[in-house]
Amino acid sequence: MDDTKKLEDEITAAIVGASDEAVLEAVRVDALGKKGRVSLLMRGLGKMVPEERQVAGPALNALKTRLNDLIAARKEALVELALNARLATEKVDISLPARPRPMGAIHPVSQVMDEVAVIFGDMGFAVAEGPDIEDDFHNFTALNFPPDHPARDQHDTFFLNEKNDGSQMVLRTHTSPVQIRTMVAAVERAKKAGTDLEPIRIIAPGRTYRCDSDQTHTPMFHQIEGLVIDKETHMGHLKGCLTDFMATFFETKVSTRFRPHHFPFTEPSAEMDIGYARKDGQILIGQGDDWMEILGCGMVHPNVLISVGIDPDIYQGFAFGMGIDRLAMLKYGIPDLRDFFAADARWLKHYGFSPLHQPNLATGLSS
Numbered sequence: 001m002d003d004t005k006k007l008e009d010e011i012t013a014a015i016v017g018a019s020d021e022a023v024l025e026a027v028r029v030d031a032l033g034k035k036g037r038v039s040l041l042m043r044g045l046g047k048m049v050p051e052e053r054q055v056a057g058p059a060l061n062a063l064k065t066r067l068n069d070l071i072a073a074r075k076e077a078l079v080e081l082a083l084n085a086r087l088a089t090e091k092v093d094i095s096l097p098a099r100p101r102p103m104g105a106i107h108p109v110s111q112v113m114d115e116v117a118v119i120f121g122d123m124g125f126a127v128a129e130g131p132d133i134e135d136d137f138h139n140f141t142a143l144n145f146p147p148d149h150p151a152r153d154q155h156d157t158f159f160l161n162e163k164n165d166g167s168q169m170v171l172r173t174h175t176s177p178v179q180i181r182t183m184v185a186a187v188e189r190a191k192k193a194g195t196d197l198e199p200i201r202i203i204a205p206g207r208t209y210r211c212d213s214d215q216t217h218t219p220m221f222h223q224i225e226g227l228v229i230d231k232e233t234h235m236g237h238l239k240g241c242l243t244d245f246m247a248t249f250f251e252t253k254v255s256t257r258f259r260p261h262h263f264p265f266t267e268p269s270a271e272m273d274i275g276y277a278r279k280d281g282q283i284l285i286g287q288g289d290d291w292m293e294i295l296g297c298g299m300v301h302p303n304v305l306i307s308v309g310i311d312p313d314i315y316q317g318f319a320f321g322m323g324i325d326r327l328a329m330l331k332y333g334i335p336d337l338r339d340f341f342a343a344d345a346r347w348l349k350h351y352g353f354s355p356l357h358q359p360n361l362a363t364g365l366s367s
């Protein structure tokens with residue numbers, strides 16, 4: 001019996017000391033497996049005399065049960081230990097601050113385009129677009145520029161290489177060709193549907209090009225065009241629309257005046273001035289004794305309507321065009337236009353806008 005006690009102590013120590021499930025399994029096989037040490041003792045029961053067996057049999061069975069219980073308990077403990085170890089290594093510290101991510105800024109040109117689109121969108125204008133590379137028809141002819149008229153040169157046009165048929169594409173010198181594209185598309189839509197022309201109310205922001213460069217001119221710049229065509233649109237609508245726009249855009253009262261001017265594609269034509277004052281070398285838009293030119297506008301010339309197949313006896317409308325870069329310089333006090341396109345990240349960080357703020361009329365155009 002002493003030997004059995006020693007065996008139990010040994011196996012118990014091995015079970016308690018097993019460091020993982022594999023070691024524990026080896027201990028179990030060594031004790032209780034087919035050829036395990038306890039199993040061999042049980043096989044010896046057969047050779048005993050009945051009196052001996054009556055004592056040793058229950059003792060060995062009890063030993064077997066104790067060892068099995070111990071193994072099961074140790075196994076459970078090891079599983080929990082392993083899980084705890086894993087949880088400890090895979091722990092995520094959610095109190096750590098998030099890694100800083102570089103945040104870009106919205107360029108003032110994009111910002112102003114968005115602001116202008118929001119204001120005119122509120123008045124019911126849709127946004128239209130056209131290509132940067134235009135043909136002579138859309139950029140000049142359909143806009144009532146007479147052939148070989150000096151106005152084509154006044155635009156400092158960039159011409160592309162001549163095509164085989166002698167025609168030449170241009171980099172559009174203004175966004176006015178989008179007027180033509182929009183009207184042509186509207187006429188086609190009405191023809192297809194067999195209906196009257198739908199009223200047109202669009203703005204067209206985009207890049208424009210003229211061979212010119214100084215502090216306030218760059219060969220590529222941005223304009224926004226506006227076009228309204230309907231049956232009863234008149235100059236009063238034009239003035240009201242643009243005066244409202246200026247006050248909303250500059251977020252202050254702005255005095256305006258319209259001066260007669262000339263554009264081939266409008267009649268009458270006007271330039272619109274806004275009031276400003278100079279104070280401590282700063283330009284204050286809104287009120288004041290000085291005027292600065294801010295846009296060109298007018299009633300769409302009958303010849304333009306005819307060139308796209310609209311009857312000028314039934315339809316009229318107005319159009320306007322203004323420089324987006326100039327609007328941005330004036331509103332945000334940016335002195336040199338050339339910096340807009342120098343791709344200097346420091347400049348953009350200084351003059352740029354948060355991408356998290358969407359211009360809107362409820363909480364503000366800019367922040």
Ligand code: PHE
Binds near residue numbers: 296320
């Ligand atoms: N296209 C003209 C320009 O670039 C601006 C303009 C647009 C004037 C529409 C009248 C009507 O100067």
